[in-house]
Amino acid sequence: MVKRSYKLLAKRLWWDLKDSTIRKSYKYYLIARIPGFFGIMIREDFWCNKLKRCGKNLIIKEGVTIYDVEQISIGDSVSIGINCVLEGKGKITIGSNVLIGPQTTIFSTNHIFEDNDRPIKTQGLTLKEVIIGNDVWIGSKAFIMPGANIEDSCVISAGSVVGGRRYIKGSILAGNPARVIGHRN
Numbered sequence: 001m002v003k004r005s006y007k008l009l010a011k012r013l014w015w016d017l018k019d020s021t022i023r024k025s026y027k028y029y030l031i032a033r034i035p036g037f038f039g040i041m042i043r044e045d046f047w048c049n050k051l052k053r054c055g056k057n058l059i060i061k062e063g064v065t066i067y068d069v070e071q072i073s074i075g076d077s078v079s080i081g082i083n084c085v086l087e088g089k090g091k092i093t094i095g096s097n098v099l100i101g102p103q104t105t106i107f108s109t110n111h112i113f114e115d116n117d118r119p120i121k122t123q124g125l126t127l128k129e130v131i132i133g134n135d136v137w138i139g140s141k142a143f144i145m146p147g148a149n150i151e152d153s154c155v156i157s158a159g160s161v162v163g164g165r166r167y168i169k170g171s172i173l174a175g176n177p178a179r180v181i182g183h184r185n
């Protein structure tokens with residue numbers, strides 16, 4: 001077993017906290033992990049000040065990771081489940097009364113990979129806005145692709161991989177790739 005002295009660990013922490021990027025990571029990590037209603041209230045205050053638009057009664061459960069928050073707009077009474085990931089570089093717009101189930105991931109960028117002679121990581125990104133309408137329910141572990149436009153009242157079943165296209169109002173989607181398996185009413 002590795003045995004490090006407290007002095008060495010304290011020094012390491014001190015060096016970490018001197019770096020503003022690492023300091024930010026510590027802050028985001030700790031805020032994401034505060035349990036209970038207290039945690040929900042702290043996260044609402046924290047993220048609402050950073051979002052492009054933030055409605056009333058935002059619930060962000062534990063372990064949620066948010067990137068490029070200033071490009072994300074959220075309506076009223078939205079709940080984001082445990083361990084969700086939202087990446088907003090290409091913009092994410094979420095309506096009101098939306099329920100996002102645990103461990104769902106929403107991405108708004110793709111890596112460009114057209115040039116075979118250059119590593120993908122050097123080719124940049126394409127940005128594609130994700131739009132989620134009002135009264136949408138997204139089940140647990142869904143993956144929402146860049147460019148998805150999920151209109152009002154849709155239901156996304158658990159584990160669906162939702163492609164970057166438009167899904168008309170009231171659609172019920174399931175599977176990978178997600179297909180329309182029905183309509184509400």
Ligand SMILES: CC(C)(COP(=O)(O)OP(=O)(O)OC[C@H]1O[C@@H](n2cnc3c(N)ncnc32)[C@H](O)[C@@H]1OP(=O)(O)O)[C@@H](O)C(=O)NCCC(=O)NCCS
Nearest residue numbers: 099100101102138139140155156157158159160174175181
């Ligand atoms: C969308 C949902 C509510 C539909 O439930 P339901 O009305 O009871 O529908 P059923 O289970 O009868 O499924 C209807 C059809 O869709 C298919 N289907 C449902 N969910 C599916 C999924 N995730 N992937 C693939 N197919 C799916 C079923 O196989 C069934 O097909 P069949 O008619 O050929 O047998 C449910 O599938 C679901 O995903 N719930 C989310 C649960 C969750 O994540 N809870 C977290 C709370 S935030």
